[in-house]
Amino acid sequence: MTWLVMAGCAVACLGSSMVPAQQPANPDVALAPFAVVADQKGDLRKVADDCLEQLATALAAKGVKVARLQKLDERTLATAKPARWAMLGKFERQKDTISAELRLMEVATGDEMRSYFHTSADPKDMAALGGRAADRIAVFIKEQRSAK
Numbered sequence: 001m002t003w004l005v006m007a008g009c010a011v012a013c014l015g016s017s018m019v020p021a022q023q024p025a026n027p028d029v030a031l032a033p034f035a036v037v038a039d040q041k042g043d044l045r046k047v048a049d050d051c052l053e054q055l056a057t058a059l060a061a062k063g064v065k066v067a068r069l070q071k072l073d074e075r076t077l078a079t080a081k082p083a084r085w086a087m088l089g090k091f092e093r094q095k096d097t098i099s100a101e102l103r104l105m106e107v108a109t110g111d112e113m114r115s116y117f118h119t120s121a122d123p124k125d126m127a128a129l130g131g132r133a134a135d136r137i138a139v140f141i142k143e144q145r146s147a148k
Contacts, residue, residue: 027065028141030080030107031056032072034089034100047098047123048091055087055102055130055137062138080107085141091126098126102133104140114140 034048056066067083080086089102097119104114116133120126 027067027083028085029059029064029104029137030067030069030072030083030086032069032086034091034102035073037090037092039093041093043123044091044093044098047126048089048100050123050127051089051091051100051102051130053130054127055134058131058134059138062134064134064138064141074105074110077105077107077110083107084144085113087137096121098123100126100129102129104137 031052034052036044036048039045056068059066067080069080072080072086073088077086084107086105086107087102088105089100091098091100093099098121099119100117102116103112105111106113114136116129116136118126118129
């Protein structure tokens with residue numbers, strides 16, 4: 001009987017950890033892990049994920065509502081609804097240099113609204129791209145809200 005109770009608790013705990021975090025009712029921007037290309041060293045995924053976290057944190061601090069998705073690309077852009085915009089990104093290594101492209105897309109049309117490019121050999125500098133882009137994205141979204 002004891003093992004049955006313990007097994008039930010383990011299943012309940014596992015199930016609760018798999019529930020996605022609370023999403024805002026009307027998100028402004030949908031975010032998903034950025035694409036990673038040519039990651040022979042195996043460290044580029046961490047840089048891309050750090051950039052995404054800095055972007056999400058900075059946007060939230062500026063009053064932009066963010067929805068988190070597990071996957072998002074140009075073909076699946078419609079899954080970002082009800083968010084009006086979605087951020088797509090790609091990180092790539094070329095020799096000892098990392099390059100990144102972040103694109104703010106309008107979900108309804110697939111149009112690229114803004115793009116941000118950066119290249120550096122410093123992984124921390126590349127991760128910081130998220131915070132820098134968030135400043136401009138927040139301004140753009142506030143302008144769009146007031147234009148309605």
